Amino acid sequence: MGRTVKIFDTTLRDGEQSPGCSMNLNEKIEVAKQLEALKVDIIEAGFAAASPGDAAAIAAIADTVRGATICSLARCREQDIEAAWNSIRRAESARIHTFLATSPVHMEYKLKMTPEQVLESVAHNVAFAKKFCSDIEFSAEDATRSDLDFLCRVVETAIKAGATTINIPDTVGYMIPQEYASRIKYLREHTEGIENVILSCHMHNDLGMAVANSLAGVEAGIDQIECTINGIGERAGNASMEECVMALKTRADHFGIGCNIETTQIYRASRMIQTITGVAVAPTKPIVGANAFAHEAGIHQHGVMANKETYEIMTPESVGIPKNAIVLGKHSGRHAFEERLHELGYTLDHEKLEKAFEKFKILADKKKVIKDRDLEGLIGAVPVSGEERYTLDRFVINSGNTITSTAVIRVKKGDEMFERAAASDGPINASFHAIDKIIGKEIVLEDYSLRALTDGEDAQSEAIVKIRVDGSNEVVTGRGVSVDVMEASIKAYINGINKYFND
Ligand SMILES: CC(=O)SCCNC(=O)CCNC(=O)[C@H](O)C(C)(C)COP(=O)(O)OP(=O)(O)OC[C@H]1O[C@@H](n2cnc3c(N)ncnc32)[C@H](O)[C@@H]1OP(=O)(O)O
Ligand SMILES: CC(C)C(=O)C(=O)O
Numbered sequence: 107m108g109r110t111v112k113i114f115d116t117t118l119r120d121g122e123q124s125p126g127c128s129m130n131l132n133e134k135i136e137v138a139k140q141l142e143a144l145k146v147d148i149i150e151a152g153f154a155a156a157s158p159g160d161a162a163a164i165a166a167i168a169d170t171v172r173g174a175t176i177c178s179l180a181r182c183r184e185q186d187i188e189a190a191w192n193s194i195r196r197a198e199s200a201r202i203h204t205f206l207a208t209s210p211v212h213m214e215y216k217l218k219m220t221p222e223q224v225l226e227s228v229a230h231n232v233a234f235a236k237k238f239c240s241d242i243e244f245s246a247e248d249a250t251r252s253d254l255d256f257l258c259r260v261v262e263t264a265i266k267a268g269a270t271t272i273n274i275p276d277t278v279g280y281m282i283p284q285e286y287a288s289r290i291k292y293l294r295e296h297t298e299g300i301e302n303v304i305l306s307c308h309m310h311n312d313l314g315m316a317v318a319n320s321l322a323g324v325e326a327g328i329d330q331i332e333c334t335i336n337g338i339g340e341r342a343g344n345a346s347m348e349e350c351v352m353a354l355k356t357r358a359d360h361f362g363i364g365c366n367i368e369t370t371q372i373y374r375a376s377r378m379i380q381t382i383t384g385v386a387v388a389p390t391k392p393i394v395g396a397n398a399f400a401h402e403a404g405i406h407q408h409g410v411m412a413n414k415e416t417y418e419i420m421t422p423e424s425v426g427i428p429k430n431a432i433v434l435g436k437h438s439g440r441h442a443f444e445e446r447l448h449e450l451g452y453t454l455d456h457e458k459l460e461k462a463f464e465k466f467k468i469l470a471d472k473k474k475v476i477k478d479r480d481l482e483g484l485i486g487a488v489p490v491s492g493e494e495r496y497t498l499d500r501f502v503i504n505s506g507n508t509i510t511s512t513a514v515i516r517v518k519k520g521d522e523m524f525e526r527a528a529a530s531d532g533p534i535n536a537s538f539h540a541i542d543k544i545i546g547k548e549i550v551l552e553d554y555s556l557r558a559l560t561d562g563e564d565a566q567s568e569a570i571v572k573i574r575v576d577g578s579n580e581v582v583t584g585r586g587v588s589v590d591v592m593e594a595s596i597k598a599y600i601n602g603i604n605k606y607f608n609d
């Protein structure tokens with residue numbers, strides 16, 4: 107294979123801009139490590155000027171991750187660029203990514219700048235960033251609704267000022283593949299110096315064409331795809347990494363273009379993002395959805411039994427969905443347990459493995475067969491982030507359709523026990539109110555969901571809560587897993603509270 111494209115992952119920046127997809131420091135580091143395992147070329151770790159928390163997370167990732175370039179976004183403002191540099195400066199390889207909108211509507215109404223002022227700002231700020239860092243990316247925000255000749259001038263200006271990567275984003279997901287390809291062709295033919303830089307695409311999915319547009323861009327000469335795990339991102343999301351990468355791999359006959367991604371890490375990355383954000387992908391989501399490799403119809407099943415290629419264009423193993431060779435249950439030992447975790451992509455240190463094994467045995471007493479989803483639930487998909495300040499000790503709930511629900515909850519904090527009771531119109535509310543009394547803070551429940559992790563009567567439930575503590579701007583995601591729906595819900599609420607205190 108001749109050409110390769112770089113994969114620029116922006117799960118931690120644009121992905122985190124998805125409503126409800128905020129991540130804390132430990133979670134961002136876990137995601138960054140998984141991106142390292144995926145062998146992405148560039149990790150956009152955040153937007154340093156957005157908040158001290160964002161800047162700290164980028165710096166921690168710059169200190170931790172090796173192999174990938176670590177990048178921070180910055181507006182065309184000196185203070186943003188300085189904040190970006192300060193957060194990435196310790197990375198093995200660092201990039202400042204600065205951007206400015208170039209479409210008439212953005213320039214006039216949002217920036218209140220004339221086209222000439224935009225050109226001046228690009229020249230000034232790219233040159234300013236270049237003083238700190240040799241690797242500079244410039245993005246012309248809303249490039250796809252910008253006047254093409256003006257866009258050529260902007261790109262030329264950025265290149266002259268020192269940009270080494272030029273991104274042509276479809277900020278509002280407006281493009282059609284052929285149209286984007288011809289824009290790229292026009293830019294390549296009418297922009298001085300463009301042959302000396304990396305050309306990048308960054309497509310949004312408002313019309314469901316982010317992946318198709320990225321691939322059309324690559325065919326038209328784009329060298330870098332900006333994308334996110336599970337396609338999370340602003341509004342309808344960004345181009346999904348797993349779809350772009352597997353399209354290039356599966357249709358190598360058509361594209362003849364490779365990338366460095368270790369595709370067997372895709373499934374784990376997808377599960378990790380779902381667990382951390384509490385945002386599940388649709389069962390029909392390509393590559394990573396629960397049905398992506400399931401065959402329901404008789405004719406399909408018959409075909410697959412004869413030869414998988416009748417209905418499978420890629421194998422589940424190629425994206426890291428492991429074959430279920432070992433059945434885990436109450437008679438399984440540490441070796442089989444550890445082996446299965448390995449197959450699922452988890453390597454736990456001795457202490458975490460022992461804790462997980464203990465939990466596994468307790469669960470195996472309640473459930474006949476422990477499935478992969480149960481295991482992921484059990485180890486929390488990512489090793490427990492931060493210290494567990496509060497843990498659930500016990501609960502008693504009284505509920506019915508003709509009575510007010512009451513809950514008595516006992517929570518452990520260090521060596522102390524705290525117990526409170528509360529009444530409400532439902533058992534979940536009553537439990538959460540009892541916990542609020544113990545914590546002594548105002549906690550607003552923004553969202554709550556419950557789903558079965560596996561099928562069958564003894565399935566474990568996974569509860570996800572999104573809470574806001576003490577009027578904080580940050581919504582925290584908590585997660586709890588149990589065969590008992592009430593226990594899962596209470597654990598999720600306590601997990602969210604622990605995360606709030608760990609942030
Ligand atoms: C297409 C994208 O995804 S762009 C990235 C979007 N991501 C985010 O916005 C998340 C992080 N953002 C934030 O935390 C905040 O918006 C901050 C800290 C960056 C700025 O906050 P505030 O100072 O309160 O400004 P606010 O967000 O209300 O408005 C944006 C300001 O930046 C200006 N601006 C927007 N884009 C740019 C740019 N690329 N370069 C320079 N200025 C810009 C706007 O014109 C506006 O300026 P004004 O305050 O002088 O009117
Ligand atoms: C900052 C830029 C690259 C962006 O996210 C967009 O234009 O969508």
Ligand SMILES: [Mg+2]
Pocket residue numbers: 120275277308310340
């Ligand atoms: Mg974007």
